[in-house]
Amino acid sequence: MANQTNTTGTVHHLRRMATVWVILSVIGDILFSIFVAPHVPPGRLTETAAKDQTDFNILFEMALPVLFGVWIYLAYALYVWGDKRNKNAAFSGEAARTNMKTQVWWMVITSVTVLFLAGFGTWALVVDHGSGGGQGPNPAFAPAGGLKAETAALLGKATWSPGSTNVLPVQVIGQQWKFTYRYPTFGGFESSQLILPANTTIAFNVTSLDVIHSFWAYELGVKADANPQVNDVAFTTTKNPGSFMVRCSELCGIWHGSMFNSGQVESQTAFENWATTTEAANAANTALLPAFAWTYVPDANGADGGYYPTNDPYSTVETYGSKQPS
Amino acid sequence: MTISDERSSEVTGPVSGHPHETRKLSWTQRPGLLSQNLLTAIVLGVIGYLIGHWFGNYLSSGYDYISNSGQNSIANTLALAFGVVGWLGGIGALNYPFAKLFGVDGLEEESPVDNWTKYFRYSLDHKVVGLQYVVGVLLFMFTGGLLAMAIRTELLNPTTHYFSPDTYIKIVSEHGTIMMMMATSIIVGPLGNYFVPLMIGSRRMAFPRIEALSFWIFTAGYMVIFSALPYGGFPTGWTGYAPLQTQSGPGMVSYLLGFAVIGTGMILAGFNQAVTIINYRAPGMTWSRVPVFVWSILATAALLTLATPVLFAGGLFGLLDKTVQTAFYVNEHGGNAYLWQNLFWFFGHPEVYIMALPGFGIAGELLPVFCRRPLFAYKISSAGMIGVALLSFFVWQHHLFQSGINPDMRPLFMLTTELISIPTGFIYLVGMGTLYRAKIRFELPMLFVLALFFNFLIGGVTGVFLSDVPVNVTVHGGFFVLSHFHYTIMGGLLFAFMAGLYFWLPKMTGRMMNKKIGKVHFWLMFVFFNLTFFPMFIIGLLGQPRRVFTYATNLQGLNDFSSISAYILGFSFLVFFYNLVYSLWLKPEIAPANPWESLGLEWQTATPIPSYNFERIPVIMTEPYRYSEEGAPTYADFGTKDAPDSSTPTKA
Known part of the structure; x- marks a missing residue:
């Protein structure tokens, strides 16, 4: 069997491999989707995370047949065409050197796969409002009301209450080596705890005071680099209450490894209670903080707020001290 | 055009010495x-x-x-x-x-003494430079490997620490930088310099002085990068992001200057290879008759010359920021930290393919020899390598998907990144097509080539996950990425380098590598490479960021598994070094003239290879790799009656 060298034998080789390949791929994909897919990170705590998980699973179910295809081919080839079993194989010159049909099919299949993946990724990115990734100061894939909430936050006019459909802006300030969270909707108080309301679209505004950090809210499916002098916006929509981890995922110096804390998604009323209580408790401190702004420049006098006059991250940041722009 | 004149006279005219015949001068006659x-x-x-x-x-x-x-x-x-x-x-x-x-x-700066001391001198012989490079990159790799062992030791336990966070981050940074810079030269340097002239039927490289210079700059760059440690190290990782770069101490200077120095060597080496391949091919070696390894080096040379200047400039900007207080990367003073990220990755992504392409070249070169059949779809393989090289300039922002710049460009960079898998897929078509109905010989180099196809597949497929922006949110900056690029660079390039060494060392040294020890080395390296790095995909998905000294306690099991595998992986390199010592000095076994029965031009020269390579410049008669083809003409005509028979070897 292994020494078949006529043309019918050639067909059989591929047919055998294809049979094993189809069977294993189907089994593999089914097993994956039943046993692994529901547990794939980042979980389903938010809409974003759920969609990221689905994307990962679709990619994996496409990747598995590719892996199996090559592995089965390699295993089959090495087993059947080792020189000891296959002493008498002869090659008919030109035919062994190339095969136009194979080449064309290979290119067509890989191109279609790749174009499908790129199209699918783009679709997922757009419908998922940037998929939880940092989009810079001028987000291209903002959800409805997202940009409005951003402007309102800067002007001190952002509002949110249980049951409202408003987007909740939350500022994330990275510094060596901790994250601080600021809530412009509630008087701009600062907290080292990240508490979020359930069933709400959140606009994270990520910035840094010193070097580049990356705000990685693992279970939320959010990751945005914290650049000094830059406002990096990422959107996500929370679902049910639950806890999540926050880590720094961009090397930021010696204690990068221990720059993490945990956060909580709570029910809307619980969140409002916490936020209003904390706002009141911190009123004295908040009065000393610089006004809410997209970026902060630490200097000898504390921290000045900064913003981009034209929303262009490459433009010069303007600082406005304690006075907010109108 | 002196080049073409010289070449044609070499082919037709009588043999009268060669351009680099060593002059016998006594010590006193030599200029100091x-x-x-x-x-x-x-x-x-x-x-x-x-x-x-x-x-x-x-x-x-x-x-x-x-x-x-x-x-x-x-x-x-x-x-x-x-x-x-x-x-x-x-x-x-x-x-x-x-x-x-x-x-x-x-x-004449070449040492007239033809003994072992030539390996410690500035030599214009590409074969000497090639061997110098072998020792150089192995030393480089050994240093980086030791640092890797230190990293895995620290990660044995999330709470008990063997190093301070400060020391740890410097070890990580030094490991990354050393390995990346070593990997740019690991094949182009040793095997490229040694074998490209031989494979294209040339007596030398186009610019022998530049070739030697590139090696000695490479060694200088190694020491400059290594000097970061006595200076107190740098905490930025190999990516050196500003403003952390601007903030960090004196070790950063070594990093920035080291890049500039090694970058100079890379640019020079790239120019030299490109000019040599374009202008010094033997008569008859048309572009469709160039061995695929040479194609891969040509594609790599294009990347080396076009991408590295950007790194060079980026490094100098950083140096100016650190020394004379310019503000290229300082946002507060009108600079922009994104500038470094863009410059760095505009170099950094082609750099990744600088490290992948020569590996593909070696795979394509070795497969026909051990499959005893022609390379399948030769033109597709060179097209694939050129395609990868071209596309690699258009993908760099996929490293910045979460950085906050250009959100509207993400679909474009996702597309270009995924497009790269089409030409990369060509390499798999070539590899799998060549195995089809072959007569596979499981020699050591072949094992490493097969391992490359296995490993690189995992590296490539996970690359598609990373290029998908929604999935990238979870996997960016974590151990998933780390595992991905170790699978492509170590699993691809390093396995290819080992394949190349086992394949060509018999030609370079005249000694066969011991097959038994080699097999131990291969299996240890292959199995424990996968056991080291595969768990890291899972570790990354479970939320462990890169370059951390501590991690969630539930990940300790996986991390320990990975660490212990890494020790054995490290041990496999000791087996390799033992094999080198054993096969070259302890129990040397003289290598036959053509142990693998290759048709390649490099195996048709005398052993040891004379310093002028070819008695007469060969004339290439046909396409390479016509193994087992009935009535195939000989690859090259050496114009001498007693030339080694390069016709199709008899059936094995």
Whole structure:
């Protein structure tokens, strides 16, 4: 069997491999989707995370047949065409050197796969409002009301209450080596705890005071680099209450490894209670903080707020001290 | 056009010596400068370092000190720069340019002594430079590997620490930088320099002095990068992101200057390879008859020459920021930290393919030899390598998907990144097509090539996950990425390098590598490479960021598994070194002239290869790799009756 060298034998080789390949791929994909897919990170705590998980699973179910295809081919080839079993194989010159049909099919299949993946990724990115990734100061894939909430936050006019459909802006300030969270909707108080309301679209505004950090809210499916002098916006929509981890995922110096804390998604009323209580408790401190702004420049006098006059991250940041722009 | 004249006379005219015949001069006849060697390089390097340090302090004393270090960054920079110049002067790299500058003619810088000392000198013989590179990259790799062992040791336990966080991050940074810079040269340097001229039927490289210079710059760059450790290291990882870069101490100077120095060597090596391949091919070697390894080196050379200058510029900007207080990367002063990220990755992504393409080349070169059949779809394989090289310039922002710039460009960079898998897929088509109905010989080099196809597949497929922006949110900056690029670079390039070494060392040294020890090495390396890095995909998905000294306690099991596998992986390299010592010195076994029955031109030369390579320049008669083809013409005509028979070997 292994020494078949006529043309019918050639067909059989591929047919055998294809049979094993189809069977294993189907089994593999089914097993994956039943046993692994529901547990794939980042979980389903938010809409974003759920969609990221689905994307990962679709990619994996496409990747598995590719892996199996090559592995089965390699295993089959090495087993059947080792020189000891296959002493008498002869090659008919030109035919062994190339095969136009194979080449064309290979290119067509890989191109279609790749174009499908790129199209699918783009679709997922757009419908998922940037998929939880940092989009810079001028987000291209903002959800409805997202940009409005951003402007309102800067002007001190952002509002949110249980049951409202408003987007909740939350500022994330990275510094060596901790994250601080600021809530412009509630008087701009600062907290080292990240508490979020359930069933709400959140606009994270990520910035840094010193070097580049990356705000990685693992279970939320959010990751945005914290650049000094830059406002990096990422959107996500929370679902049910639950806890999540926050880590720094961009090397930021010696204690990068221990720059993490945990956060909580709570029910809307619980969140409002916490936020209003904390706002009141911190009123004295908040009065000393610089006004809410997209970026902060630490200097000898504390921290000045900064913003981009034209929303262009490459433009010069303007600082406005304690006075907010109108 | 002197090149073509020379070549045609070499083919048709009588043989009368060759351009580089060594002159027998006695010690006293030699001009003093000609006895330069490694020792003089070290001495002048140290003197240069001291002068530079003094000069820097003289220039800027009391003016610019790195905060909290008591060190003057200008003095540090000039010390290292002058040290590099001293090193190059000491080895003799500057003799010829200076001789020309001052109108002195006829100065030969090549050592006339043809003994072992030539390996410690500035040699114009591409085979000597090739062997120097072998030792150089192995040393480089060994250093980086030791640091990797230290990293895995620290990650054995999330709470008990073997190093301080400070030391740990410096080890990580040094490991990454050393390995990346080593990997740019690991195949182009040793095997490219040694075998490209042989494979294209040339007597030399186009620019032998530049070739030697690129090696000695490479070694200087290694020492400059390594000098970061005695300077206190740098905490930025190999990516060196500003403003952390601007913030960090004197070790950063070594990193930035080291990139500039090694970058210079890479640009020179790239130019030299490209010019050699384009202009020095033997008559009859049309583009469709060039061995695929040479194609891969040509594609790599294009990347080396076009991408590396960007790194060079980026490094110099960083140096200026650190020394004379410019603000290229300082947002607060009108600069932009994104500039570094863009410059770095505009180099950094082609760099990834600088490290992948030569591996593909070796795979394509070795497969036909061990499959005893022609390479399947030869043109597709070279098209694939050129396609990868071209596309690699258009993907760099996928490293910045979460950085906050250009959100509207993400679909484009996702598309270009995924498009790269089409030409990469060509390499798999070629590989799998060549295996089809072959007569596979499971020799050591073949095992490593097969392992490359296995590993690189995992590396490539996970690359598609990373290129998908929604999935990238979870996997960016974590152990998933780390595992992905170790699968492509270590699993691809390093396995290819090992395949190349086992394949070509018999030609380079005249000794066969021991097959039994080699098999132990292969299986240990292959199995424990996968056991080390595969768990890291899971570790990354479970939320462990890169470059951390501590992690969630529930990940300790996986991390320990990975660490212990890494130790055995490290041990497999000791087996390799033992094999080198065993096969070359302890129990040397003389290699047959053509142990693998290859049709390649490099195997048709005499062993040891004469310094002029070919008695007569061969004329290439047909396509390469026509194994087992009935009635195939011989690959090359050497024009001599007693030339080694390069016709199709009889059936194995």
